[in-house]
Structure formats: structure tokens, C-alpha cells
Amino acid sequence: MISATLDRTRAPGLTARRSALVAAALVAIGVLSLFGGARYGLMLAIGLGFGIALEGLRFGFAGPWRAMILRREPAGILAQLLSIALVSIVAIPLLSSHPGELTGAQAPIGWAMVGGAFVFGAAMQVVLGCGSGTLVNAGSGNPIGLLALPFFAIGSFAGAYGLIWWTGLGALPILRLSGWGGLGVTLVLLGITAAVFYRLGAPEARRLPRRYVIAALVLALLAIANLMVAGQPWGVVYGLGLWVAKGAQGLGMDLSGSAFWTAPGSVTRLHESLLTDYTSLTDLGLIAGAFGVASWRRGGLAQPLPRYPARAWVATIVAGFLLGYSSRLAFGCNVGAFFSGISTGSLHGWVWFAAAFAGAALGIRLRPHLGLEAAK
């Protein structure tokens, strides 16, 4: 009786808050479309969609990998593979029919790339947040995600700073699967991978919950929209590094020692607004979208902040930096390399997946010793 009365008295406040959230999103998209251009407004909307989908459906990358490694629950990874397959069905043929206009997440396989992916996999299990996950966690008020994010961005800037040197340690030419044949090979590889995870899963966990199927479909639609609007796939870490590079430049830091940040394309973007950079727009949308969902939920932000020992906070800072640095060497994170790489036919996405999954197994072992959960 009392709680029902309280709910009724709270309802107007909740409705007002939800209305304000919708209005704020529409105004931000509208203002950016008007003053920057409709493409940028659309990209912000797509980014908000990613944030809303990931937080609203409680879907991600680090958690499902952990569930598979620790509890042999394959559902999350199967949903990721389903989403990648759906995107590839559209993306790989389109990349062949519209070269130049559309570009894939295609990068060379190399020593630094493999090592970077391994470190990224470990670090993402330490903070339980991948590229997209760290942004979503920060937006929804997770203090680990919030602390990791600025160091993730600094790491991304630093990794890009020395990327050319690292790539010079040895790399193959870019290997890509293209056209209808490439799509066929990609789908077969995805099917085999899904079958392996299904078989490795615990018998009672071999199912795909409806929530995960919806998440896979929504992410696929948003990723395809990202490609059609921006001309490039969904990515995360480039934008974070650009934020720090612009800040460093603004503070007078000399970037002339970096082949990456002095390349003509980088120089152009350093002098333009972040609101015209596609990965920055989807990154901003991820954070804001997750904030919106957490605020939308009744009591979504009322959860008390957890207490961690000092070493956990230090580990978060270090892991955050490593997430950024390693993902630049690896030519992407779980989004740019794994999701977008495989779905646009880049073989580096497959190598990234194998290396990062091995790293994740190590990260899961490290996490309890770093004070981020009860030690076993």
C-alpha cells in the first residue's frame, strides 16, 4: 500500500525525467544536423542507438567471453557471431560494389597486432569492459569504467603516436575476403566458430536467449547504418585517441615526432571539430545513450558505489591505459577489429579474436589478485 502510494507520487518525476531525456537526445541530434550537417546528426543518433542497445539489453563483449571461459556459457559469444554474420551479409558485397565510397576495417596482421590483441583481451577482463563496454560502463555510472576511460583515451593517443614504429616490426600485407566468395568463406568460418563454442558449452547452457537475439539484430542494423552513413565501419578507439591528441595539441605539445599524428589525414582531423569525426560521434553517443538508459530505469542510478582496495584502482588505471595502447597496435578493439574487421572481410579480425581470447583467459586469472573481485 505504502509502496504503491510512493510509486504514484514518484511517477510524475519519472515521466518528466524520461521526457527530458528524449527531448535532450532529439535536440542534440537536431542542433548538430543543423549546424554541422545531417550526416553528423545521423552518426550521433547511431551512436546513441549503440549505447541504448548495449546498456538497455545488458549486452557486451567482455562479459560473454568471461561467461564462456569461466562457466562454459556460449550464448553471448554466439550472439556476437550472429551479429557479425548479419553485418557481413550486407557489408562484404557492398564493399566490393562500392570501393572507395565504402571502406572496411581492413588492417595488416603483424607481430605488434597479435601482441596488442592479446594484451587488450587481458586488460578488458581486468576492468570487465572492452572498447564499447568501457564507454557504456562510464555512462551508466560504473566507477571502474569511469576511471578507466580517460586512461584508455591517453593510451589510444600514445599507441597511435608510435603505431608506425610498431608496425615496422613485421607485418603481412592486408589480407581480405572480398566479394561473394569472401562472404561465403566468412559465413562458413563464423559457422564453424559458433559450432565449436556451442560444443564447448555446458549442455544446460546451450541456448540463445531472446534478449541476445534482439541485441544481435539491433547491433547489426546499427553497424550497417554506420557503414552506409559514414562510409566506414563502427569503431571506437580512434576517436578516443583523437580527443587526447587535440587536447595535447591545444596545450602546446609537439606532435611532430609522430608519423601517425603528422600524416595529412590526421592533421586535417586535428583541426576539425570532434563532432565531424565519425568514431568520436559514436563514442559520444555510446556514453550518452548508456547514461540515458541508466537514468530512464526506475532506480537505475540509485545503486551504491562499490568499495575497492587501492590496488584495484591502480590496476584500473594501468589496464585502462593498456586497453587504449594495445588496441591501437592491434588495429582496433573488440569493435573495430573483431566485430567490424570480420564483418568486412579482414583476416586480421580473426587473428585478433584468437589472440584476444587467449589474453582474456589470462585477464580473468589476474582480476581477483588485483582486488577487483573476491580472490579465490
Place this chain on the structure above:
Amino acid sequence: MTRALTASVALAALLLLVALDLTGAPLNPYRAPPVFAFGSGVAAAGGFCAALPN
């Protein structure tokens, strides 16, 4: 303390980042690209994590 504090910090940092950026690099709607890259005939030129610098 609850997540309301940390989520608010995240949102405030995001707004500060955008505000600082706009003071140094204002938007120009007259240089806006076509709405969709697909079908535009214009080469994609955005920065991306998988791409080496151009």
C-alpha cells in the same frame, strides 16, 4: 554515494569536452558532406582504428 554521482560526472565531462572542442574548431554546415556516404560517389576519408594514417 550512488551511481548518480559517477554517471553525472561522465556526462559533465562529455559536455565539457564538446564545449572545449567547439571553441577551437567551430562547425561549418556549408562544408557538410552528403547525408549518406553510400551512393554519394565521394571517397570515404574518416579516421578509423584499423587504418594506417593517410
